[in-house]
Each structure stands twice: as structure tokens, then as C-alpha cells.
Amino acid sequence: MFALRYTFMHSLKTLQSRTFSVGRTCSGSVDMKGRSLLTLKDFNPGEIRHILRVSADLKHRIKHEGQYLPLLQGKSIAMIFEKRSTRTRMSTETGFALLGGHPCFLTPQDIHLGVNESIKDTARVLSSMTDIVLARVYNHSTLEQLVKEASVPIINGLSDLYHPIQILADLLTLQEHYGSLKGLTVSWIGDGNNVLHSFMMSLAKLGVNLRIATPKGYEPDDDVTQEALHLSKQFGTELHLFSDPLEAARGSNVLVTDTWISMGQEDEKKRRLKDFHGYQITMQTGSVAAPDWTFLHCLPRKPEEVDDEVFYSPRSLVFPEAENRKWTIMGLIVCILTDYSPQIPKLKL
Known part of the structure; x- marks a missing residue:
């Protein structure tokens, strides 16, 4: 893993001795x-x-x-x-x-x-x-x-x-940390919301596996799920849906969650907190993940979603993630x- 991170950072450092123009157009560019x-x-x-x-x-x-x-x-x-x-x-x-x-x-x-x-x-x-x-x-x-x-x-x-611009920030953060995206496994533990939908529309295209845990009744949109399954098959990645957070976290490189109560859902708070009981990400969740596991959260964060021990730990990439927005x-x-x-x-x- 150190070699992967070194490769990415070395590519950046080799630029330091060059003189740049503001930018140029290259034939064949995207x-x-x-x-x-x-x-x-x-x-x-x-x-x-x-x-x-x-x-x-x-x-x-x-x-x-x-x-x-x-x-x-x-x-x-x-x-x-x-x-x-x-x-x-x-x-x-x-x-x-x-x-x-x-x-x-x-x-x-x-x-x-x-x-x-x-x-x-x-x-x-x-x-x-x-x-x-x-x-x-x-x-x-x-x-x-x-x-x-x-x-x-x-x-x-x-x-x-x-929420596609959030996922671009997440991807850059993981690229910087791991040196490469291909082959990583991301585990989403939480609500089947707009951020998850954007992960589902992008990760397979970059060779990233996705494991999802949501409580019953909070699964991602059916149409999005069908499209994500198609993309997973097309690009040769894995997509799994669970209701058990620990099962979703097993072997994962990246643990991700988000708010359980989005703007406009405040009147559902009491019910949602009950339904998401057991979904808080803790070091116990990380104990079944890969040895190099990291944590992402798009913020703002509430303690019921992830405890302080994880959120402020060296494994947490939430503040580089925020900057990369x-x-x-x-x-x-x-x-x-x-x-x-x-x-x-x-x-x-």
C-alpha cells in the first residue's frame, strides 16, 4: 500500500521542477x-x-x-x-x-x-x-x-x-490516500440516500467494489439499484446489499456513512433513530474491515452515525475529504x- 501511495505522490513531486503555462489544449484529451x-x-x-x-x-x-x-x-x-x-x-x-x-x-x-x-x-x-x-x-x-x-x-x-460533486471529492481523497482506486472495496453503512446513489452510479466504472448495509425500508432506489447491478456486471466489480452493518464492513477498505436524518426529514427523527439502531460506525465495525481501512463522511456529522473514536482517529479522512470538495x-x-x-x-x- 505504501508503494501505491508513493507512486501517486512521486508523480506530484516530479512536477515541482517544471515551469507551467496557465494551461494548454492537447489533441486526444477528454x-x-x-x-x-x-x-x-x-x-x-x-x-x-x-x-x-x-x-x-x-x-x-x-x-x-x-x-x-x-x-x-x-x-x-x-x-x-x-x-x-x-x-x-x-x-x-x-x-x-x-x-x-x-x-x-x-x-x-x-x-x-x-x-x-x-x-x-x-x-x-x-x-x-x-x-x-x-x-x-x-x-x-x-x-x-x-x-x-x-x-x-x-x-x-x-x-x-x-449528490455527484460529493462523490468526486470522495474519489480524489481515496486516490490520494491509496494511490489507486481500482480494486478497493467501499462499504456504505446507513441510509439509502442521494450520496449512496451517486456512489452506485460511479464506483463500478472505476473498478471499485461496493457493499451496502441499510435497515429494512431504507434501501436505495430500485431503479438506481438495477442500474448499479448492470454497471457492476459490465465493469467486473462486486455489488452486495445487506441489512447487517458488520457483514457489509467485512474485508472493506473504506467505511462510509452519512446523516440518517436529511433536511426535510426532521419530523421522522425519533422513528429513524430507532430504525438505525446498531448502525453507528465504531472501532468494532472496523475490526472486521481490511487492515488498511479508512473512514469517510460528507458532513455535517452526528455522533449517533459514527463515534468520536473513529471520527477523530488517524483512519478518518473526513477533513481532507471536505477540502477536496x-x-x-x-x-x-x-x-x-x-x-x-x-x-x-x-x-x-
């Missing part, structure tokens, strides 16, 4: 310019890897080498937030500004989306004034309407069905709005 991202279901393995590579490249050049890359100079982004946020807002707002662009933060109190103005009209107005829209919404159908009516790319900042949203937007080609070597598969 072209995602103008694309929207509502779900990673619509992106192939090469495109996902390219986003991760661009993200790692920007992180190295800006954070570690102190370079200024005004790749988004003269561009603006409309950030629609129906739901409150810490990481999504900060990663997008600071990341877009760091690349020379202008972020515009919009809440239901700021605009008329779906109230005094239709989603159709809002999409057309924002398209005339900004270069891209990120929307964090309750209903996935809102995003689908925005895509239909807008003439600029739309990014899903979270919906009830998917910034670098991966930057990488994604650069892929969508520019012809930038990363200069970091390709990531080890």
Missing part, C-alpha cells in the same frame, strides 16, 4: 466542454478520471506551488441554494473566485425561482447573464427543468436523488468551461 452534470450515471470512466486528474493538477499547482491560474477570468456562476450548505457553498464560491471568476450566491429569499417566476423563465434569464449554474435543490426534477430550459451548463449541487468542484467547472489540459501525469488506475 472533451467535456459545455456538459451539464446531474448524475455521474451520464459520465464514462475516462471522463470521471479526467475530472479527478484536473482536480489533482489544480490542487498541486495552486495549493502546493502557489501559482495563480485565472482560468475563469471574465466568467460568472449562479449558485442557487434551496437548501442550506457549508461545504457546497464554500467550495464553489471560493474555488470559482480563486480561478478568477465571479460567483453569485442565490437563495429562495434572493430570487423568484418557482414562486413568482417559473423555472423556465429563471433558467433563460440566468443563461443570459452567467456562464454556468450550480443548483442545490430539494427535487431532482427542478434540475431536469433547468437543463431543459437553460443554454448554459447546469451542475447538481445536491438533489433528493443524487473545493478542488473537485474547481476541476469539474474547469473541464466544463475551458479547454484546459492538466499537466500532472495520468493518475494510476
Whole structure:
């Protein structure tokens, strides 16, 4: 495992002696310019890897080498937030500004989306004034309407069905830690929610196995599960669903959970806490995992989901994971709005 991590870090360090231009276009590079991202279901393995590579490249050049890359100079982004946020807002707002662009933060109190103005009209107005829209919404159908009516790319900042930008951050974090994604096993222990759905639409494409434990009645969406089973078969990975958290954790490299009570489900708290009894991730959960196991959580975290011993342990990658939300949203937007080609070597598969 040390060799894998060394290979990735050595690739980064070899760049330190080079002089960089802001970016260049290379023939044969992955072209995602103008694309929207509502779900990673619509992106192939090469495109996902390219986003991760661009993200790692920007992180190295800006954070570690102190370079200024005004790749988004003269561009603006409309950030629609129906739901409150810490990481999504900060990663997008600071990341877009760091690349020379202008972020515009919009809440239901700021605009008329779906109230005094239709989603159709809002999409057309924002398209005339900004270069891209990120929307964090309750209903996935809102995003689908925005895509239909807008003439600029739309990014899903979270919906009830998917949370793709979170998974990009998770993947970069695991790539950095393990040196390679292929062959890893991720165990999801918790609710069958939007974050899990996004794992299910992406992990198999990168050669990652997935083991899922959810209480009865909290399983992932049936259509998403069927698609995930198809992807697992297509890419030769394993997908297993359990109700026993320890069985799901057995032999896994990565233990992952999320909130059991999402925004809008507060009235279900008492019942949900009862139904998820026994699902808290502890060192006992990790005792059946692989020797190199790590822990992820997209935050905010509550103690009933994972205890302090795991959450603040050296095995926890939650804070690098949170930071990588910034670098991966930057990488994604650069892929969508520019012809930038990363200069970091390709990531080890």
C-alpha cells in the first residue's frame, strides 16, 4: 500500500521542477466542454478520471506551488441554494473566485425561482447573464427543468436523488490516500440516500467494489439499484446489499456513512433513530474491515452515525475529504468551461 501511495505522490513531486503555462489544449484529451452534470450515471470512466486528474493538477499547482491560474477570468456562476450548505457553498464560491471568476450566491429569499417566476423563465434569464449554474435543490426534477430550459451548463449541487460533486471529492481523497482506486472495496453503512446513489452510479466504472448495509425500508432506489447491478456486471466489480452493518464492513477498505436524518426529514427523527439502531460506525465495525481501512463522511456529522473514536482517529479522512470538495468542484467547472489540459501525469488506475 505504501508503494501505491508513493507512486501517486512521486508523480506530484516530479512536477515541482517544471515551469507551467496557465494551461494548454492537447489533441486526444477528454472533451467535456459545455456538459451539464446531474448524475455521474451520464459520465464514462475516462471522463470521471479526467475530472479527478484536473482536480489533482489544480490542487498541486495552486495549493502546493502557489501559482495563480485565472482560468475563469471574465466568467460568472449562479449558485442557487434551496437548501442550506457549508461545504457546497464554500467550495464553489471560493474555488470559482480563486480561478478568477465571479460567483453569485442565490437563495429562495434572493430570487423568484418557482414562486413568482417559473423555472423556465429563471433558467433563460440566468443563461443570459452567467456562464454556468450550480443548483442545490430539494427535487431532482427542478434540475431536469433547468437543463431543459437553460443554454448554459447546469451542475447538481445536491438533489433528493443524487449528490455527484460529493462523490468526486470522495474519489480524489481515496486516490490520494491509496494511490489507486481500482480494486478497493467501499462499504456504505446507513441510509439509502442521494450520496449512496451517486456512489452506485460511479464506483463500478472505476473498478471499485461496493457493499451496502441499510435497515429494512431504507434501501436505495430500485431503479438506481438495477442500474448499479448492470454497471457492476459490465465493469467486473462486486455489488452486495445487506441489512447487517458488520457483514457489509467485512474485508472493506473504506467505511462510509452519512446523516440518517436529511433536511426535510426532521419530523421522522425519533422513528429513524430507532430504525438505525446498531448502525453507528465504531472501532468494532472496523475490526472486521481490511487492515488498511479508512473512514469517510460528507458532513455535517452526528455522533449517533459514527463515534468520536473513529471520527477523530488517524483512519478518518473526513477533513481532507471536505477540502477536496473545493478542488473537485474547481476541476469539474474547469473541464466544463475551458479547454484546459492538466499537466500532472495520468493518475494510476
